[in-house]
Amino acid sequence: MLKKHSLFCLLVFTSLFLQAQDKYYTKTGKIEFSSKAPMEDIEAKNKTVAAILDTQTGAVQFSVLMKGFEFPKALMQEHFNENYIESDKFPRGEFKGRITNNQNVDYTKDGTYPAEINGKLTIHGVTKDIKTTGTIKVTGSKIDATSVFTVLLSDYNIKIPSLVKDKLSNNIKVTVDCKLEPLK
Amino acid sequence: MNHKAIFLLLVVILPVTYVNAQDEDLLKLIGNDSVKKEYVDASFKSSRVIMSHSIEMLRPGVLDFRILHRFGTVSGGIYEFFGLDGPATVRLGLDYGLTNNISFGIGRSAYKKELDGFLKYRLLHQATGPKSSPVSIVGVAGMTYAADTITKRYHTSDRFAFYWQALIGRKFSETFTLQLMPNVLHKNIVSQGQDNDILAGGIGGRLKLTKRISVNVDYYYVINQVDGIRNPLSVGFDIETGGHVFQLHFTNAKGINERAFLAETIDDWSAGDIQFGFNISRAFQLKKKKSL
Numbered sequence: 001m002l003k004k005h006s007l008f009c010l011l012v013f014t015s016l017f018l019q020a021q022d023k024y025y026t027k028t029g030k031i032e033f034s035s036k037a038p039m040e041d042i043e044a045k046n047k048t049v050a051a052i053l054d055t056q057t058g059a060v061q062f063s064v065l066m067k068g069f070e071f072p073k074a075l076m077q078e079h080f081n082e083n084y085i086e087s088d089k090f091p092r093g094e095f096k097g098r099i100t101n102n103q104n105v106d107y108t109k110d111g112t113y114p115a116e117i118n119g120k121l122t123i124h125g126v127t128k129d130i131k132t133t134g135t136i137k138v139t140g141s142k143i144d145a146t147s148v149f150t151v152l153l154s155d156y157n158i159k160i161p162s163l164v165k166d167k168l169s170n171n172i173k174v175t176v177d178c179k180l181e182p183l184k
Numbered sequence: 185m186n187h188k189a190i191f192l193l194l195v196v197i198l199p200v201t202y203v204n205a206q207d208e209d210l211l212k213l214i215g216n217d218s219v220k221k222e223y224v225d226a227s228f229k230s231s232r233v234i235m236s237h238s239i240e241m242l243r244p245g246v247l248d249f250r251i252l253h254r255f256g257t258v259s260g261g262i263y264e265f266f267g268l269d270g271p272a273t274v275r276l277g278l279d280y281g282l283t284n285n286i287s288f289g290i291g292r293s294a295y296k297k298e299l300d301g302f303l304k305y306r307l308l309h310q311a312t313g314p315k316s317s318p319v320s321i322v323g324v325a326g327m328t329y330a331a332d333t334i335t336k337r338y339h340t341s342d343r344f345a346f347y348w349q350a351l352i353g354r355k356f357s358e359t360f361t362l363q364l365m366p367n368v369l370h371k372n373i374v375s376q377g378q379d380n381d382i383l384a385g386g387i388g389g390r391l392k393l394t395k396r397i398s399v400n401v402d403y404y405y406v407i408n409q410v411d412g413i414r415n416p417l418s419v420g421f422d423i424e425t426g427g428h429v430f431q432l433h434f435t436n437a438k439g440i441n442e443r444a445f446l447a448e449t450i451d452d453w454s455a456g457d458i459q460f461g462f463n464i465s466r467a468f469q470l471k472k473k474k475s476l
Contacts, residue, residue, distance in 0.1 A: 025214045052210040061210045067222065072472040074243030074281075075427065082226050083395045083424075088358050161396075164426050183213060 022056040024143050029178030031064055040167040042076060044069040051178045053145065058102025060117065060145075062095040062176070084158050085124055094122045097130075105136050112137045117147065126156045134176070143180040148173065221313035227320065227355040230429040230465045231279060231287065231304075233388035234402040234418040235437060235445050239320040239353035239363050241306050242281030245471030250277040250291070252440045254461035257451060267459050275440035280470075285309070293440050296335065300441040302326030310354060324349040328443045342373040345443040359392035367404065369446050375410075383407040384446055390422065398422045400431070404446060416449040420461075431463035 029049030035042040047070075050063045066087035071077040081087040097119015099105065105113040113136045121130045134147030153160060153170050160168050228238040231248060242248055252275040256267035264270075277291030285306040292299050308321040328345045337343060347370070353363025365386030374380055386404040393399060402418040409415070420433020436458050437445035451457035 023210070023213065027214060050211060050214060052214055054210060059210060063211050070473065073469040074246055075467050075469065078226055078243075079426070086395075167426065 023183040024180035025052040032175045035169040037169045055107045058099035224310040227361045229422040246281040248279040251464045259456040297331040300328040322351040345371045347442040362389040416445045429465040
């Protein structure tokens, strides 16, 4: 009876352990975005992105506090929060998706793997399907996930007043760079 | 044994369902939703309500160039083109944000050829989350120096006046902000029988109509008011266009610094003796953040 119990416990623990190693996360991921317009280039950086990747299923999720974006100019940051992204109403941006070619990524072997990502991006209270590519770099027990894609402000119901048309582009280049560690 | 079987079943099934649930929102695993202290900003569109200082501070490294302009009284009618013919008065000012909580500024008004300077310090910053203050409290200390040669004075010190102000304000919602402004104004010289110290209580607020436009009201009740002097009241719109904030308003205060509008406002709203005025604020970022 005792033997049975300990065997059972061992099974449970191993399964838990395996479970834990499937998931990788960070709370200090980076997201940058930039807008190139005739009169002004705008860049902002957020270094407090929460991200999690389930290597078993390829599921990925990101969450970012809009107020955490830092701009070189203070006024830009205020206008970003106040006038465009309305971060009091919509404090977070989120992505929920899946690495569609997850079976091609060998998380146990060091290397750089191309990834195709499909999912839903929520910004400014609007959710849109997006499809993008990225890379998964495996180094030992660490995963570096990067991706670059473009979002259109008009897709997310963010209006550009005609007065600032020359200063703000509708095409925003988003760069994601997250160094993930095993979730214990 | 039967009990054991059920127990086993539970132990196996429960974690499985749990794991499935986690799949839906993986972020919960890493405690994504911790509540952090977050400062409340953008209580006003600029560092002034209309006449008065607002609880809004300039960010570090921001230079704010302010052009304040008041036309003649509207009651002049069509002959004076409702005050646009003048006589107009103007104050040019430069404010600078030294740190998040300290700003200072200088200005010069045409009225009495007056120079003024102030120091503004935020003691408390409204925030949300744990251990946060429900209001912002800002202290302002300033002085004015009248350089005109028309007013009769005996000593250089007679040209000076000083003011101390506390701004206690709260951004109640995304659209509504209100602040109270107890104020002491000390004039080095006054007419016989008048107090050197003028005590006043002010109230200022704004209501946002759209993301970029708000209605502002700015009023002072002067406690030991001198005969013939009125309480200053300004009502207007803030229009923000990116780098500029335009404050278009009506006011009965001709003077554009604290001494002038508290102690020398003679026009009366009820007689239509108000003037159209505008403030233009243009912010320049002199020092950019290094970390970026």
